[in-house]
Amino acid sequence: MASTPSPVAETAPHLDVLTTLNPPQRAAVTAGDGPLLIFAGAGSGKTRVLTYRIAWLIEQGRARPGEILAVTFTNKAAREMRTRVEQLLQLGATGIWMGTFHAIGARILRRDGSAAGIDRHFVIYDEADRLAAVKRVMDELHLDEKRYPAGGIVTLISRAKDELLSPAEAAARAATPVEEVASQIYMRYQPLLERNRALDFDDLLGRTVRLFQDHPDVLERYQQRFKYILVDEYQDTNKPQYLMVTHLAAKHRNLTVVGDDDQSIYRFRGADIRNILSFERDYPDAQVVKLEQNYRSTQAILDAAHHVIKANASRVAKRLWTERQGGPKIVVAQTYDEQEEALAVAQEALRLVAQGDYSLSDLAVLYRTNAQSRAVEEVLLRRGLPYKLIGGLRFYERREVKDILAYLRLIANPDDTLSFSRVINVPRRKLGEKTLVLLGAFADGHELTPWAALERVSEMAGLPGQALRSLEEFRETLKEVRAAAQERPLVEVVELLLTRIGYERYLRESGPEADERWANVLELRGLASEYDGLAPGEGLQAFLEDVALMSDVDSLDERPQGLTLITVHMVKGLEFRVVFILGMEEGLFPHSRSLDDPAGLEEERRLAYVGMTRAKDRLYLFHTFRRHLYGNANLNIPSRFLKDIPVELVEGSAGLPAGVPASGMAPARAIEAARAAAPLTVVQRYAPGDTVEHKSWGRGSVLKSTLTRTDEELIVKFDRVGMKILAVSLAPIKKV
DNA sequence: CGAAAGGCTCTTTTT
DNA sequence: GAGCCTTTCG
Numbered sequence: 001m002a003s004t005p006s007p008v009a010e011t012a013p014h015l016d017v018l019t020t021l022n023p024p025q026r027a028a029v030t031a032g033d034g035p036l037l038i039f040a041g042a043g044s045g046k047t048r049v050l051t052y053r054i055a056w057l058i059e060q061g062r063a064r065p066g067e068i069l070a071v072t073f074t075n076k077a078a079r080e081m082r083t084r085v086e087q088l089l090q091l092g093a094t095g096i097w098m099g100t101f102h103a104i105g106a107r108i109l110r111r112d113g114s115a116a117g118i119d120r121h122f123v124i125y126d127e128a129d130r131l132a133a134v135k136r137v138m139d140e141l142h143l144d145e146k147r148y149p150a151g152g153i154v155t156l157i158s159r160a161k162d163e164l165l166s167p168a169e170a171a172a173r174a175a176t177p178v179e180e181v182a183s184q185i186y187m188r189y190q191p192l193l194e195r196n197r198a199l200d201f202d203d204l205l206g207r208t209v210r211l212f213q214d215h216p217d218v219l220e221r222y223q224q225r226f227k228y229i230l231v232d233e234y235q236d237t238n239k240p241q242y243l244m245v246t247h248l249a250a251k252h253r254n255l256t257v258v259g260d261d262d263q264s265i266y267r268f269r270g271a272d273i274r275n276i277l278s279f280e281r282d283y284p285d286a287q288v289v290k291l292e293q294n295y296r297s298t299q300a301i302l303d304a305a306h307h308v309i310k311a312n313a314s315r316v317a318k319r320l321w322t323e324r325q326g327g328p329k330i331v332v333a334q335t336y337d338e339q340e341e342a343l344a345v346a347q348e349a350l351r352l353v354a355q356g357d358y359s360l361s362d363l364a365v366l367y368r369t370n371a372q373s374r375a376v377e378e379v380l381l382r383r384g385l386p387y388k389l390i391g392g393l394r395f396y397e398r399r400e401v402k403d404i405l406a407y408l409r410l411i412a413n414p415d416d417t418l419s420f421s422r423v424i425n426v427p428r429r430k431l432g433e434k435t436l437v438l439l440g441a442f443a444d445g446h447e448l449t450p451w452a453a454l455e456r457v458s459e460m461a462g463l464p465g466q467a468l469r470s471l472e473e474f475r476e477t478l479k480e481v482r483a484a485a486q487e488r489p490l491v492e493v494v495e496l497l498l499t500r501i502g503y504e505r506y507l508r509e510s511g512p513e514a515d516e517r518w519a520n521v522l523e524l525r526g527l528a529s530e531y532d533g534l535a536p537g538e539g540l541q542a543f544l545e546d547v548a549l550m551s552d553v554d555s556l557d558e559r560p561q562g563l564t565l566i567t568v569h570m571v572k573g574l575e576f577r578v579v580f581i582l583g584m585e586e587g588l589f590p591h592s593r594s595l596d597d598p599a600g601l602e603e604e605r606r607l608a609y610v611g612m613t614r615a616k617d618r619l620y621l622f623h624t625f626r627r628h629l630y631g632n633a634n635l636n637i638p639s640r641f642l643k644d645i646p647v648e649l650v651e652g653s654a655g656l657p658a659g660v661p662a663s664g665m666a667p668a669r670a671i672e673a674a675r676a677a678a679p680l681t682v683v684q685r686y687a688p689g690d691t692v693e694h695k696s697w698g699r700g701s702v703l704k705s706t707l708t709r710t711d712e713e714l715i716v717k718f719d720r721v722g723m724k725i726l727a728v729s730l731a732p733i734k735k736v
Numbered sequence: 737c738g739a740a741a742g743g744c745t746c747t748t749t750t751t
Numbered sequence: 752g753a754g755c756c757t758t759t760c761g
Contacts, residue, residue, distance in 0.1 A: 073751075075751095145756095569748085569749045740761095743756085743757080
């Protein structure tokens with residue numbers, strides 16, 4: 001600390017408000033009481049406005065920190081906001097409730113859920129747990145998973161919960177056979193969770209809403225407490241979230257919502273864009289502020305994005321502008337296939353870095369589906385270019401991490417039968433199916449949870465001595481660790497657990513990935529050590545809670561330098577100087593699942609808009625002529641979104657009419673470089689008239705053979721399945 | 737009992 | 752291609 005007071009320390013937030021904010025931002029920050037709707041376009045300083053407003057409210061004495069509730073979309077956003085408010089106020093913002101809807105819901109339910117019969121030590125089931133639970137129910141009901149995919153059932157149950165439907169209500173509304181089945185499963189799924197003292201993600205929201213509705217006294221306390229409520233990313237709220245906010249804000253009506261209807265991209269999980277579009281109807285006295293000045297991108301990028309988004313019907317009219325006039329044109333480039341696409345990205349990335357203007361961490365590669373990252377990764381690995389892959393198999397979804405977490409959850413909550421099943425034979429305790437069936441039957445017969453059955457294992461008949469000893473050992477281990485959890489720091493509990501179950505040795509014998517797996521376990525232990533400051537029992541509880549609600553983007557910043565590989569969904573809220581968007585093709589982006597659904601297409605368009613507006617300086621849009629999907633080669637048409645971008649904004653081959661073939665297109669320089677780097681290797685082997693034998697399609701005759709850069713492409717008419725396009729290097733065919 | 741092999745399906749996005 | 756499940760074999 002400097003001995004003389006620094007100007008910053010003396011600069012109260014209200015001064016900043018006057019000098020460093022543009023007029024609409026200032027209006028939003030200093031808006032008085034009552035409902036306030038802020039349309040915050042991409043890069044318009046949204047977080048700044050939110051944090052300044054919170055600081056301003058406190059500064060002005062309108063609210064104490066403890067009277068403010070700020071809800072964000074990710075933990076990362078919450079953390080950022082807290083840090084920035086603290087900086088502004090030069091004091092702790094500890095009293096402020098800040099977090100995701102799910103975290104806030106969990107917190108409320110821990111404190112007051114008992115009124116609604118919710119045990120305050122509930123565990124939170126993630127997507128995988130929920131799937132396992134559904135599978136278990138389907139097993140009990142002897143439902144064939146082939147006919148009714150468990151994943152689809154999970155989605156349907158989740159949809160019902162989004163609509164706050166009870167199992168009975170869902171059954172009454174079931175309109176299709178699948179929905180009928182799903183509601184039957186839901187009917188058993190929910191009690192299963194209750195027996196396990198578990199809540200799934202949807203419950204964290206839905207049960208909170210129900211708590212508020214059934215217990216006005218509880219609601220009243222929270223209403224009283226939160227004088228000001230601020231909600232970020234309001235366009236992505238679903239019904240339970242909407243109701244949570246509505247209930248909480250009903251008393252003081254000091255509700256500030258920030259959002260951008262153009263960036264609503266979570267319809268598939270129940271987000272309802274109408275929540276933001278009808279805010280003014282919900283609150284006729286609402287003040288409305290539009291933030292349209294963008295501080296991120298060049299005008300060229302904004303214009304291109306605007307032309308893509310403006311085709312949407314259901315949106316509030318607005319247009320971003322920036323003082324960064326001009327800027328390089330958008331590069332639209334077609335490559336032959338996804339390998340060439342990846343090569344082109346790598347080449348261009350290297351070129352930009354070599355010029356000295358950018359470092360790799362300024363660059364991001366965006367794609368619609370996680371599967372697309374693979375081709376890029378392969379190229380980057382081969383070139384030795386560092387990258388960070390966001391998403392995919394998440395840390396908390398790795399088997400070894402889930403194993404340990406299941407143990408910890410079972411320690412925190414002996415009734416968690418799903419975790420019990422997961423760890424009972426991990427590491428191997430030589431317990432066979434027979435033993436587990438016996439134990440299960442004993443538990444059912446005495447209406448016990450598996451854990452309670454284990455406590456009485458000596459009463460069980462027909463158990464081999466070996467199995468009995470194994471079960472008893474398992475029980476004693478857990479008891480010992482559970483006792484430790486009551487009195488020792490969490491990290492020691494984890495260490496004790498690992499030692500007692502011999503997990504390291506087990507992993508070491510598990511194959512080539514042993515080192516990486518063990519490293520993950522150690523990382524988990526490291527995370528646990530951050531909770532050592534808390535009282536022993538609480539540390540475990542808090543740790544499990546945070547872990548359950550944690551996502552991959554949350555730890556994005558701590559990763560080492562390199563190119564960022566990320567889906568368009570997860571990139572929302574982030575920005576990069578250079579952005580490559582891959583796979584701008586019909587069927588991929590927009591995704592095939594959306595093609596026949598206008599609302600789905602509008603969402604795809606918003607998704608494209610989100611991706612494009614992440615770029616500060618340069619934007620590249622790639623599409624391929626041919627792409628492999630699930631092993632098959634597809635010939636792809638350029639995305640309709642590309643055609644919406646005016647030609648004068650584009651360098652390369654935009655404005656393509658649908659169906660134009662790849663040949664004859666002027667390739668961008670990146671493509672040239674990629675081609676130079678990967679010489680032609682194939683020799684022609686087929687001619688029209690040749691007969692071929694395909695592994696699954698049988699016989700056919702070759703109509704046409706085209707030699708491409710890296711491969712030979714055949715059009716074959718099969719006797720049984722008709723015309724197909726094949727790549728010689730991939731297709732399981734033989735010349736006859 | 738457990739490992740290995742084979743066969744099957746399903747592939748959008750995820751707090 | 753990959754993960755998941757079942758079957759088979761040692």
